[in-house]
Amino acid sequence: MEIICWSIIMIMFVIGFVGLIYPIIPSVLFIIGGILLYGLFFSFDPFSGLFWAVQILLVILLFLADYAANLVAVKKFGGSKAGIWGSTIGLIAGPFVIPVLGIVIGPFLGAILAELLFKRQDIVSAAKIGFGSVIGFISSVITKGIIQGFMIAYFFFAVV
Template sequence: MEIVYWSIISILFIIGFVGLVYPIIPSVLFLLAGYILYGVFFSFEHFSLFFWLIQSFFIILLFVADYIANMIGVQKYGGSKAGVWGSTIGLLVGPFIIPFLGILIGPFIGAVAAELLVNKRDFKNSLKIGFGSVIGFISSVITKAVIQTLMIVYFLLVVF
């Protein structure tokens, strides 16, 4: 039965990583569900207050990394808050319109559209800002993947 339990926990962790490229999937909730199921299946005894404080710190880092990477990516290429918002909206809508590629095209189009419509930028600068939004997204995914990996490694160190 232990194999089944670990398989379920592993699947939840994998879904958490899928959430890195499909932001509609709440990655953090799947990681937390894996921890809670471990407690239900095995024992909560390993999860001290310190464990939850460290995991909470990582969760805060995930949200901060996501916001900052997107903001820096757009602003480094001359974008404004409108570009950041457009990129974020494109990130959420893109995968529904164009599965898989929408995750990259959505933020790009969102940032370009926002800069063109809100800030009346020329097309060339708007394209550059859209490129920055894609760079920001990719940076965010890499950073969050590292943080989520650290969360799971810490979990495994605690339970073994």
């Protein structure tokens, strides 16, 4: 039975990392869910107040990293709020419209279309902003992956 419980916990953690590529999956909820399942299956005793404080801090950092990476990259490449929104919508819709490559093409096209439609940018400027949105997405995935890795490593540190 212990193997089944650990398998479920590990599946939750893996789904959390899949959520980095498919942003419709709430990564952090699966990571926290895996930790809570450990408590339900085994015990909450290894989790001190410090443990929960660190995990909450890391969750806040995840949300900030996600928002900041896209915002900074789009703004750095000359984008507006419309470009940020277009990039975000493209990021969510892209993988469903174009499986596999949609995760990169979606934010790129979303930012371009938003800038063309709402800010009347020329196509070259809009494409530059679209490129910035892809850079923001990639840096966000890397940053969130590192933070999620810390969350899971700290979990294992606490339970071992």
